[in-house]
Amino acid sequence: MxxxxxxxxxxxxxxxxxxxxxxxxxxxxxxxxxxxxxxxxxxxxxxxxxxxxxxxxxxxxxxxxxxxxxxxxxxxxxxxxxxxxxxxxxxxxxxxxxxxxxxxxxxxxxxxxxxxxxxxxxxxxxxxxxxxxxxxxxxxxxxxxxxxxxxxxxxxxxxxxxxxxxxxxxxxxxxxxxxxxxxxxxxxxxxxxxxxxxxxxxxxxxxxxxxxxxxxxxxxxxxxxxxxxxxxxxxxxxxxxxYETKVSATPSGLPVLTAADPTVAARSAPLLKRIPEILARQEENFGPYPFSAAGAIVERTGDAGYALETQTRPVFPLDALTPEILAHELAHQWFGNSVTPESWQDIWLSEGLAVYAEWLYAEDFEDFPARSSFEAAFAVDANWAFPPAEPPAAENLFDPPVYQRGAMVVHKIRERVGDETFYEILSGWPATHRHGNASTADFTEYVEETAGEDLDDVWDVWLYGDGKPDRPDE
Missing domain, CATH: 2.60.40.1730 (tricorn interacting facor f3 domain)
Incomplete structure (x- = not known):
């Protein structure tokens, strides 16, 4: 989302x-x-x-x-x-x-x-x-x-x-x-x-x-x-x-079907054509695409108030169709759709990893390091209202900490374990829980087993800690 x-x-x-x-x-x-x-x-x-x-x-x-x-x-x-x-x-x-x-x-x-x-x-x-x-x-x-x-x-x-x-x-x-x-x-x-x-x-x-x-x-x-x-x-x-519908395929042959309201079809077409390219790069990062179809639905601005990762065919109002949000919703096919939260309390697992996919898009396609995205998110006070794994109430489940601070947790894992192990985690996690449900406890246990070390200091400060650390390197 x-x-x-x-x-x-x-x-x-x-x-x-x-x-x-x-x-x-x-x-x-x-x-x-x-x-x-x-x-x-x-x-x-x-x-x-x-x-x-x-x-x-x-x-x-x-x-x-x-x-x-x-x-x-x-x-x-x-x-x-x-x-x-x-x-x-x-x-x-x-x-x-x-x-x-x-x-x-x-x-x-x-x-x-x-x-x-x-x-x-x-x-x-x-x-x-x-x-x-x-x-x-x-x-x-x-x-x-x-x-x-x-x-x-x-x-x-x-x-x-x-x-x-x-x-x-x-x-x-x-x-x-x-x-x-x-x-x-x-x-x-x-x-x-x-x-x-x-x-x-x-x-x-x-x-x-x-x-x-x-x-x-x-x-x-x-x-x-x-x-x-x-x-x-x-x-x-x-x-x-x-709708104006178009059918294409990824390099691996995965069918891609897009449907766009005719009033927005021309404006959305250039970005929709990039779905096979973006998915191919995400497969390099996250492992094999977990479903038998892909695509998107694009509506007029105002027909929906937000983009949503509906399975195999995410939905976008035109004003939400940007390269970063497209990467976000496509990444949800691994994080949220194939590996689905065990309960709504675990929604940060979906949203934090999908935001990190935005940071990887910027890193992979725009030469903007994920560390820079991390530092920008660190500077925003709204991202520190509560720990991402412990929203205070249901009305906070889709607030900034779940998204941006959730992505910061992912980046701290990367910095702690190094890129080789990090990308092993990033592809191994959706493979281990493919088409199932998983909790925050499942994730932290998986990360520590894969990394071969205890990461309590990361969880205590970034996942569960109250308040903003003094420095982004803590």
Whole structure:
């Protein structure tokens, strides 16, 4: 994500994300456990106790695949959709929750049998006909419709489903994806996706991954996108509009698809053409590109308030499309998208490393040493408001210390261990946790194991220390 302040998200989300009860049970799902076929289940938790957003996500199951069938009418702003969610139970389940804001649920089923449905706030609680045993794979179908919500955060930034002049754009960090599909919306539960988009003929519909088919009939065009590698739901995106699309490839043959609003296509084209070149250099620094597709979506200034690292196809408003921010969002494909934070507290791992990718871009392409970028960041007082690994509250998760001081931590590692070991860390970290989740503790342990030395002095001062050191060489 581009540098921005996201405002007081915690209070707003806490008010929205409330536990729903099921028919026949209490408000907290008590009394729902029944003995069916030898399995006596209990309800899955309505939140994963994330340190900053405790009600985000749901317990009791792990999603392995989302199949989303979305039919969108840009004129009315209406979405008619079906979500087919394949998951594995991590406990004996009598009921489970999905995160969904707004929209009307018409029907739900589990393994083709109708399921009882309750709504409370953003919690959709389903009670299957039979309890689900731990370790069992089950398929949930939810049919729903309505005008998806745009979620406005306390600082005025927006996520969720954003209407544009010719269509819509879906952005999900940290919780906006529940505005357009039901799911387990926490970074720790990653899944593969198939996204089918049906829109009026003549309108482009773009999503993550690889476009596998496109057909037009009866005045409607249906496009299918396949995401073969696990993806956190906040990284899912949909763009609907009159895009100009271009297809190219990297030197290694990786397909690159870009989509730009026609009013900004000419201005964005020169930089978008550089995506293969930038990715090739990032592969030298970070190791093999972790996905089967790459690209970008470019909207008009104002259609979105920030750039976002949506998986395989990051989103940029025109005013955020600079070489450095392009390098930042492309680097997120390794740091944040392939290696995803275990919880929102670990977001500095994504943003600090992505900012450092900006510094490496300046070093590699503009002959501006990373040390100079480090010194410039060191001089900015706003970067010292709090330690990057310990934001004081959810509204601070996207504040400057997470980005700039996070990058300073990375540079101090480089200075401490030397370039040879540093680049081993920079490529080995995403390889070790490829397509998984990782925490700050995982990172510090990995760095020390690779370096073969204790780096507590770096962590104590730069990662966890309060206040600004007297000198940048401390």
């Amino acid at each position: 581009d540098v921005r302040s996201r405002g007081a998200l915690a209070a707003a989300l806490a008010a929205l994300l409330v536990l729903a009860g099921c028919s026949g049970g209490g408000a907290n799902g008590e009394g729902l456990g029944v003995d069916v076929g030898g399995v006596r289940g209990t309800p899955g938790a309505a939140g994963l106790r994330d340190p900053y957003f405790p009600k985000l996500g749901n317990g009791g199951y792990d999603v392995t695949h989302y199949a989303l069938d979305l039919r969108y009418d840009p004129k009315r702003g209406r979405l008619d959709a079906t979500a087919m969610i394949t998951a594995r139970a991590t406990q004996d389940l009598s009921a489970f929750n999905l995160d969904l804001t707004g929209l009307t649920v018409a029907a739900a089923s589990v393994d083709d049998a109708p399921a009882a449905v309750n709504r409370a706030g953003n919690e959709l609680t389903l009670r299957p006909r039979n309890d689900i045993g731990k370790g069992e794979t089950f398929r949930t179908k939810v049919t729903y419709a309505g005008v998806p919500a745009t979620i406005t955060d306390a600082d005025g930034s927006q996520e969720g489903w954003l209407r544009t002049a010719d269509g819509a754009l879906a952005l999900g960090q940290p919780a906006g994806s529940m505005a357009w599909f039901p799911g387990n919306h926490h970074p720790s539960d990653k899944a593969t996706y198939d996204i089918t988009l049906t829109v009026p003929a003549g309108t482009e519909a773009v999503a993550n991954g690889v476009r596998t088919s496109e057909r037009t009939a009866n005045g409607r065009t249906t496009t299918v996108w396949h995401v073969a590698e696990p993806m956190a739901s906040y990284l899912a995106t949909v763009g609907v509009g009159q």
